[in-house]
Amino acid sequence: MAKKLVSLENIVFKYEGQTRNAVDHVSFDIxxxxxxxxxxxxxxxxxTLAKLLNGLQFPQEGSILVNGxxxxxxxxxxARSKIGMVFQNPDNQFVGATVQDDVAFGLENAGIPLPExxxxxxxxxxxxxxxxxxxxxxxxxxxxxxxxxAIAGVIALQPDLIILDEATSMxxxxxxxxVLETVRELKEENLLTVISITHDLEEAAKADRMIVMxxxxxxxxxxxxxxxxxxxxxIELGLDIPFSVKLSKEFKEHGIGLVKSHLTEEELVxxxxxxxxxx
Amino acid sequence: xxxxxxxxxxxxxxxxxxxxxxxxxLLLVFLFVCIIFLAxxxxxxxxxxxFTLLLLMLSKIPIRFLYNGLKPILFLxxxxxxxxxxxxxxxxxxxxxxxxxIYDGGLRQGLFISLRFTFLILVTSLLTLTTNPxxxxxxxxxxxxxxxxxxxxxxxxxxxMSIALRFIPTLMEETxxxxxxxxxxxxxxxxxxxxxxxxxIIPLLVPLFVSAFKxxxxxxxxxxxxxxxxxxxxxxxxxxxxxxxxxxxxxxLVVLTIFLVLLRS
Amino acid sequence: MRITLQDVEYRYQINTPFEHxxxxxxxxxxxxxxxxxxxxxxxxxxxTLLQHFNAxxxxxxxxxxxxxxxxxxxxxxxxxxxxxxxxxxxxxxPEHQLFEETVEKDICFGPMNFGASEKDAKDRARKALKxxxxxxxxxxxxxxxxxxxxxxxxAIAGVLAMEPDVLVLDEPTAGxxxxxxxxIMDMxxxxxxxxxxxxxxxTHSMEDAARYADEIIIMHRGTVFKKGTPLDIxxxxxxxxxxGLDVPDTVRFQLKLQKELGIRFERICLSVDDLVSEVKTVxxxxxx
Numbered sequence: 001m002a003k004k005l006v007s008l009e010n011i012v013f014k015y016e017g018q019t020r021n022a023v024d025h026v027s028f029d030i031x032x033x034x035x036x037x038x039x040x041x042x043x044x045x046x047x048t049l050a051k052l053l054n055g056l057q058f059p060q061e062g063s064i065l066v067n068g069x070x071x072x073x074x075x076x077x078x079a080r081s082k083i084g085m086v087f088q089n090p091d092n093q094f095v096g097a098t099v100q101d102d103v104a105f106g107l108e109n110a111g112i113p114l115p116e117x118x119x120x121x122x123x124x125x126x127x128x129x130x131x132x133x134x135x136x137x138x139x140x141x142x143x144x145x146x147x148x149x150a151i152a153g154v155i156a157l158q159p160d161l162i163i164l165d166e167a168t169s170m171x172x173x174x175x176x177x178x179v180l181e182t183v184r185e186l187k188e189e190n191l192l193t194v195i196s197i198t199h200d201l202e203e204a205a206k207a208d209r210m211i212v213m214x215x216x217x218x219x220x221x222x223x224x225x226x227x228x229x230x231x232x233x234x235i236e237l238g239l240d241i242p243f244s245v246k247l248s249k250e251f252k253e254h255g256i257g258l259v260k261s262h263l264t265e266e267e268l269v270x271x272x273x274x275x276x277x278x279x
Numbered sequence: 280x281x282x283x284x285x286x287x288x289x290x291x292x293x294x295x296x297x298x299x300x301x302x303x304x305l306l307l308v309f310l311f312v313c314i315i316f317l318a319x320x321x322x323x324x325x326x327x328x329x330f331t332l333l334l335l336m337l338s339k340i341p342i343r344f345l346y347n348g349l350k351p352i353l354f355l356x357x358x359x360x361x362x363x364x365x366x367x368x369x370x371x372x373x374x375x376x377x378x379x380x381i382y383d384g385g386l387r388q389g390l391f392i393s394l395r396f397t398f399l400i401l402v403t404s405l406l407t408l409t410t411n412p413x414x415x416x417x418x419x420x421x422x423x424x425x426x427x428x429x430x431x432x433x434x435x436x437x438x439x440m441s442i443a444l445r446f447i448p449t450l451m452e453e454t455x456x457x458x459x460x461x462x463x464x465x466x467x468x469x470x471x472x473x474x475x476x477x478x479x480i481i482p483l484l485v486p487l488f489v490s491a492f493k494x495x496x497x498x499x500x501x502x503x504x505x506x507x508x509x510x511x512x513x514x515x516x517x518x519x520x521x522x523x524x525x526x527x528x529x530x531x532l533v534v535l536t537i538f539l540v541l542l543r544s
Numbered sequence: 545m546r547i548t549l550q551d552v553e554y555r556y557q558i559n560t561p562f563e564h565x566x567x568x569x570x571x572x573x574x575x576x577x578x579x580x581x582x583x584x585x586x587x588x589x590x591x592t593l594l595q596h597f598n599a600x601x602x603x604x605x606x607x608x609x610x611x612x613x614x615x616x617x618x619x620x621x622x623x624x625x626x627x628x629x630x631x632x633x634x635x636x637x638p639e640h641q642l643f644e645e646t647v648e649k650d651i652c653f654g655p656m657n658f659g660a661s662e663k664d665a666k667d668r669a670r671k672a673l674k675x676x677x678x679x680x681x682x683x684x685x686x687x688x689x690x691x692x693x694x695x696x697x698x699a700i701a702g703v704l705a706m707e708p709d710v711l712v713l714d715e716p717t718a719g720x721x722x723x724x725x726x727x728i729m730d731m732x733x734x735x736x737x738x739x740x741x742x743x744x745x746x747t748h749s750m751e752d753a754a755r756y757a758d759e760i761i762i763m764h765r766g767t768v769f770k771k772g773t774p775l776d777i778x779x780x781x782x783x784x785x786x787x788g789l790d791v792p793d794t795v796r797f798q799l800k801l802q803k804e805l806g807i808r809f810e811r812i813c814l815s816v817d818d819l820v821s822e823v824k825t826v827x828x829x830x831x832x
Contacts, residue, residue: 041721085504092494093501097413097445104516109506139448172748199721240722243793254820273804460641463633465657485643
């Protein structure tokens, strides 16, 4: 198995004035180079986890280790330089007046010298395919474009881990695809580690590993194929299952002799074809 | 409703004035406001007018925009002019009809004050018409930099200003959306007695404030997550470039000042 | 109530240097009691179009007829409340319009603006709250103390309490989790069936369009690109894909399977049941 990048050990977190723990004795590890999908219904504690990972909140119990160093008030800035976040609302994280200013914002904070900054800004924007929008103002951009700029802002800082906190939930289908495609490419290219917090199960199906959260607790973790075996249970948790899984189940129930389980439509089509040719 | 605001909006045209450093343009406005008070006769006003005209021509801003900038205060200019004609009783009597007496001094004063007004407005709107707001902020930050010694939070102020500018279009859009949503629920913003209309603002203002606060909170979190912890140790991405044209502009102002001093009566 | 748009054009910031054409040559007829879905990309003119349905925007050319009122370009319109009380709009992220101290007051706001008595409005608020699946205890709470999903429901109740004949929905489920999405869409469909409310749904979800609508209108670059029943529209999936729009999951799957198998199914499948039975037929045929 690959190297552990972040470990969560027995984390407990409660918001002030709340009776229930928002995060309740949760432990898991994040490995270098993986795409981890964190799913759960609204209020299941998944966004709180994101805030804890970035030191925007600190757990009341347990500890978070980033590259072996415990995340505390003293080490938080160090940890933030390794963990980048993209938030849900594309407008409320766009700080700069123009695209290039926004990407530079994080670099300015890190005290990167100007010549290096110029290089990194252009580079990061090229990588998210926004290289020709340098001087564009945010209100002339689509949601998907703004999120890509936010991603550029994160990768310009060359972090080890990028957390997408429901980063596609306010986008239209085209914007969502743009953003996911961008992250996928970046991950392939730089071995970036990705945590994606989402309720888009189609997206989660493409992850390397999934964690299902329910009422603050870690409900289940595993590879998507295994997680989606528990279809009924997922629906009860307020989640959904990918279309191919749903369809595969229907086919089986109606006596079409499929044997495998299918996370993607391509797999399902393939087995149907094999079946058809055998007949 | 809100989309009719054109006054003072940045008009991106490629011109010499647009390319000037925001600092020199800011200084221009500041100095211009001072030296315009040196003018006190036809020749000096003529000079100032010529200077203004030259700048306007260099800026390539369509006349329409300049007129739009002047329109809201046109009334004020005409009003002062008339006031002076009617009530300043200095110099030679030029015309008399019943109680109406027009003096040569009144005419001159009215004309001069109106001209002064017009020139001031034109030059200041030239700043906003040819410089995008964020460059103005940059210029101010650099110009105010020396005041940091006296604990003026220059960096914070300019960051605040640039964020405010960046969010103006977003908030305008939001206002429009909330307005529409409340109109669909039967609110009438445009007619009815004044009291009703003031009451109608509440369903607009409350959601607007709620959302602005939420935005501010999320923005603060996003800024923190991106490593923002005050101006200390930050580098700067935007760099200003002082060029020959800027020096020339400053020199021409000096020359103008000298002539004004020599030619005023 | 019927809504008819005739040769509608809309320009933003008309007669300014920032003028921008958002709609042109739009002809639409929404029949009483129908369920229409409007689909298209962001920027295709959907949002501008929907604001014409209750005269929030007035066409810059052409006319809009809402019931017996005719809104024409270039004419001053007075007293539009009648139209607005008959055509309710649930905007995107409707929770952003909440402002009162209590849920009850907020839901009553619309009905009372349109002249309902306080008692009547309160009755309606209770009914509307039930429709959106929430308990009455919440009436006295501040809407700002609710969760995001609850706020959405309260805001929708505020529109339902106006008891409109026509309901315009702009992406009413954006940002909700899968369960919330389904509950809300089913609720609107039930209202449509039980009370015959004409429903106009603006959506990106081809699933919802295929499942609920009688008629689909595709908007593209400010005008109507195509309209027809879901079967008409999705029978030519190539056209949609060319515009960069999606097709329902079932259709997409059917296309992939057809391509791999090198055959064509007899019909286009808009539901999982259709798809299962078509696949069974094909597999059965292979068997013989």
